[in-house]
Amino acid sequence: MNWDRLVAQRAPEIHGWLKATLPALEQMWAAKGLIYLSNGAPAIEQIPIARLRQAHADAWEEPEEALSYGDGGGYPPLRQEIARRMAGRGVSVATDQILVTNGSQQGLDLVGRALLDPGDIVIVEGPSYFGAMQAFDAYEIGYRVAPADEHGLIPEALEPLLYEEPRPKILYTIPTFQNPTGTTIPDGRRRAILAMTRAANVAVVEDDPYGDIYFTPDPVRPLRSLDPDVIYLGTFSKTLAPALRMGWMIAPEAVLRLAFWSKEGIDMMSDRFVQRAVVRTVENGWLDHYLDGARAFYRERRDALLAALEREMPDGVTWTQPEGGFFLWVSLPEGYSSDDLLALAVEEGVGFLPGSCFFPEPAPHRGFRLSYPSPDSETIAEGVRRLGVATRRLLGA
Amino acid sequence: MNWDRLVAQRAPEIHGWLKATLPALEQMWAAKGLIYLSNGAPAIEQIPIARLRQAHADAWEEPEEALSYGDGGGYPPLRQEIARRMAGRGVSVATDQILVTNGSQQGLDLVGRALLDPGDIVIVEGPSYFGAMQAFDAYEIGYRVAPADEHGLIPEALEPLLYEEPRPKILYTIPTFQNPTGTTIPDGRRRAILAMTRAANVAVVEDDPYGDIYFTPDPVRPLRSLDPDVIYLGTFSKTLAPALRMGWMIAPEAVLRLAFWSKEGIDMMSDRFVQRAVVRTVENGWLDHYLDGARAFYRERRDALLAALEREMPDGVTWTQPEGGFFLWVSLPEGYSSDDLLALAVEEGVGFLPGSCFFPEPAPHRGFRLSYPSPDSETIAEGVRRLGVATRRLLGA
Numbered sequence: 001m002n003w004d005r006l007v008a009q010r011a012p013e014i015h016g017w018l019k020a021t022l023p024a025l026e027q028m029w030a031a032k033g034l035i036y037l038s039n040g041a042p043a044i045e046q047i048p049i050a051r052l053r054q055a056h057a058d059a060w061e062e063p064e065e066a067l068s069y070g071d072g073g074g075y076p077p078l079r080q081e082i083a084r085r086m087a088g089r090g091v092s093v094a095t096d097q098i099l100v101t102n103g104s105q106q107g108l109d110l111v112g113r114a115l116l117d118p119g120d121i122v123i124v125e126g127p128s129y130f131g132a133m134q135a136f137d138a139y140e141i142g143y144r145v146a147p148a149d150e151h152g153l154i155p156e157a158l159e160p161l162l163y164e165e166p167r168p169k170i171l172y173t174i175p176t177f178q179n180p181t182g183t184t185i186p187d188g189r190r191r192a193i194l195a196m197t198r199a200a201n202v203a204v205v206e207d208d209p210y211g212d213i214y215f216t217p218d219p220v221r222p223l224r225s226l227d228p229d230v231i232y233l234g235t236f237s238k239t240l241a242p243a244l245r246m247g248w249m250i251a252p253e254a255v256l257r258l259a260f261w262s263k264e265g266i267d268m269m270s271d272r273f274v275q276r277a278v279v280r281t282v283e284n285g286w287l288d289h290y291l292d293g294a295r296a297f298y299r300e301r302r303d304a305l306l307a308a309l310e311r312e313m314p315d316g317v318t319w320t321q322p323e324g325g326f327f328l329w330v331s332l333p334e335g336y337s338s339d340d341l342l343a344l345a346v347e348e349g350v351g352f353l354p355g356s357c358f359f360p361e362p363a364p365h366r367g368f369r370l371s372y373p374s375p376d377s378e379t380i381a382e383g384v385r386r387l388g389v390a391t392r393r394l395l396g397a
Numbered sequence: 398m399n400w401d402r403l404v405a406q407r408a409p410e411i412h413g414w415l416k417a418t419l420p421a422l423e424q425m426w427a428a429k430g431l432i433y434l435s436n437g438a439p440a441i442e443q444i445p446i447a448r449l450r451q452a453h454a455d456a457w458e459e460p461e462e463a464l465s466y467g468d469g470g471g472y473p474p475l476r477q478e479i480a481r482r483m484a485g486r487g488v489s490v491a492t493d494q495i496l497v498t499n500g501s502q503q504g505l506d507l508v509g510r511a512l513l514d515p516g517d518i519v520i521v522e523g524p525s526y527f528g529a530m531q532a533f534d535a536y537e538i539g540y541r542v543a544p545a546d547e548h549g550l551i552p553e554a555l556e557p558l559l560y561e562e563p564r565p566k567i568l569y570t571i572p573t574f575q576n577p578t579g580t581t582i583p584d585g586r587r588r589a590i591l592a593m594t595r596a597a598n599v600a601v602v603e604d605d606p607y608g609d610i611y612f613t614p615d616p617v618r619p620l621r622s623l624d625p626d627v628i629y630l631g632t633f634s635k636t637l638a639p640a641l642r643m644g645w646m647i648a649p650e651a652v653l654r655l656a657f658w659s660k661e662g663i664d665m666m667s668d669r670f671v672q673r674a675v676v677r678t679v680e681n682g683w684l685d686h687y688l689d690g691a692r693a694f695y696r697e698r699r700d701a702l703l704a705a706l707e708r709e710m711p712d713g714v715t716w717t718q719p720e721g722g723f724f725l726w727v728s729l730p731e732g733y734s735s736d737d738l739l740a741l742a743v744e745e746g747v748g749f750l751p752g753s754c755f756f757p758e759p760a761p762h763r764g765f766r767l768s769y770p771s772p773d774s775e776t777i778a779e780g781v782r783r784l785g786v787a788t789r790r791l792l793g794a
Contacts, residue, residue: 016658053460066640135662245667
């Protein structure tokens with residue numbers, strides 16, 4: 001067969017999770033004994049295995065109901081539990097405004113399917129989550145990159161991008177403990193951004209995988225708490241386990257209806273048995289209690305990473321101070337590239353994702369992502385020591 | 398927000414599982430005590446609950462590995478088990494030619510994403526599975542309907558459709574125990590069809606949810622056993638349980654690579670824990686042994702349905718004789734519509750999906766789908782008795 005004639009025009013836009021293709025990345029994946037400091041998964045110690053195991057066993061109490069077709073929008077008690085949790089974050093939603101998805105990743109695809117035509121424009125933060133761009137890319141779109149600082153998106157810099165032609169359809173943002181920077185948009189900026197997007201009639205997609213992992217006394221209120229037109233994506237991947245593939249979308253009726261039907265055509269429904277197991281895991285306030293411990297755990301690791309950077313990094317290197325989530329963003333002095341740093345870092349036995357991975361076009365960038373959930377504090381210290389050696393080599397410091 | 402400006406051009410093509418919108422269908426879904434004779438789910442008695450439950454419990458033996466990210470193409474032992482099962486059907490595939498999907502439904506979407514641009518043409522059997530059209534419709538395509546008889550697709554009628562402009566990209570077929578007709582394309586026709594599609598460079602998508610449910614001494618060999626360019630979709634929904642959402646795609650490298658990356662962008666991976674549970678359910682030949690019993694069970698129900706039709710249906714009504722699968726197709730005499738029959742049937746307390754549900758355009762049709770897995774033999778007998786009453790009312794017989 002001549003498949004070249006048969007594949008869709010979008011085929012070149014269908015690609016792996018990272019667009020960046022650097023020899024240093026290949027060397028990093030192949031290296032033995034390397035300390036990897038950009039893992040986006042929760043710490044394995046923080047996956048509540050015993051509770052999940054018991055909940056999965058308990059979920060077999062009504063197998064005949066659970067094992068057939070049904071519940072396209074999601075298992076109603078799970079949607080109720082999600083609504084209850086969202087209320088605790090200041091978001092008031094009815095059960096039928098919630099669609100259960102296969103992780104928040106499927107929410108990204110459903111947003112693309114509902115809203116994006118070829119040539120449409122999505123505004124993303126610079127830098128942003130590569131997986132969102134992987135999802136949106138398949139819809140043959142273009143991007144505008146909105147500048148961000150240590151407080152996230154800058155409203156004054158965003159506003160003109162909303163009116164450039166062709167007019168954008170979506171602002172995609174991770175406003176709370178952002179991936180990859182760890183920054184959080186403060187309340188004043190949030191209100192300004194929403195006023196601007198509403199005036200420009202641009203849909204806001206709020207991706208919030210990390211909102212439950214806060215180190216402040218209180219959680220951050222999502223954009224969705226300020227504007228019922230915000231499309232909100234949540235997930236249990238960071239708080240329970242990635243492999244469960246359990247996330248959710250909250251959206252206005254016009255979007256949710258399209259997302260619901262799209263999901264039905266795409267995979268009919270999510271695993272109904274696992275949905276029941278998730279309810280039994282989180283119910284009766286168990287997850288809230290559990291997360292208290294998880295927050296303390298991740299906060300300790302964040303502190304270990306910040307202390308190690310303070311200790312090991314040469315002058316001129318800066319980094320963000322995350323108040324939650326899994327990541328922080330290190331910036332080399334102007335004129336240096338984290339692609340180049342990675343090549344040296346791999347030689348020293350440490351790896352990370354360079355800035356080129358976090359933009360629609362993988363150009364070299366002076367910033368790069370570090371994460372703290374997975375390595376223990378000793379490993380973080382040793383990894384950053386190696387990173388300090390590589391950085392001094394790069395800077396000639 | 399003005400969502401009308403924001404939704405994609407494909408939005409009107411995103412729709413629920415049935416395009417047909419008949420008052421009689423609404424009445425059927427709302428009716429109490431109605432006997433529904435078109436259910437596409439396996440019989441609840443045939444879902445191996447005890448085995449699945451034990452397998453799910455056993456799958457917790459390696460939770461740390463199973464609960465994080467990984468295995469985008471699927472859990473390797475599951476892919477090996479699928480390869481072994483396919484070999485038993487005459488299909489030789491390597492593990493890395495198999496992609497685990499969320500049921501075969503996700504395989505349909507991945508085919509659409511890899512191959513279909515707006516305005517492209519897909520050839521479907523007339524009648525065909527509504528869920529495939531639901532999946533393909535979102536890619537803003539058109540259809541050609543290929544005539545079929547009691548032996549499935551008719552090669553001579555198919556051939557000119559392959560060369561009409563615009564040239565089609567895909568022939569979508571359920572060649573074995575077809576949904577909704579229960580017919581099976583015989584070997585000679587299979588070879589003729591594949592020679593034609595190869596000559597015309599049209600991709601063949603073989604949907605095979607029912608191939609394991611055969612009432613003949615030996616299984617039917619898939620199209621894929623005759624041509625390695627066939628894209629094959631399989632599932633455990635009909636042999637284990639629909640809610641597990643476990644299916645697979647076998648495809649040539651050019652298509653599988655796009656499907657793999659697409660799935661990564663769509664939902665990253667299927668539930669890794671459930672994949673392990675499925676391996677532990679089917680391994681060591683258990684599923685083969687189990688299916689011996691399932692085949693006998695479904696065969697008995699098919700016989701009950703055929704006997705009831707023989708007994709209750711007036712002259713002039715005909716039906717197919719399925720050698721496996723879940724469905725048969727009843728045809729009213731020329732000039733009568735199964736939409737009209739449904740209205741009378743619901744009055745008599747029996748329901749089914751009329752022919753209008755199984756075509757790209759939901760026009761009235763004299764045929765309709767019956768299924769035998771779910772009701773027991775007594776219920777089948779009573780349902781067909783009611784259907785006979787309705788049919789005689791329609792025909793004035």
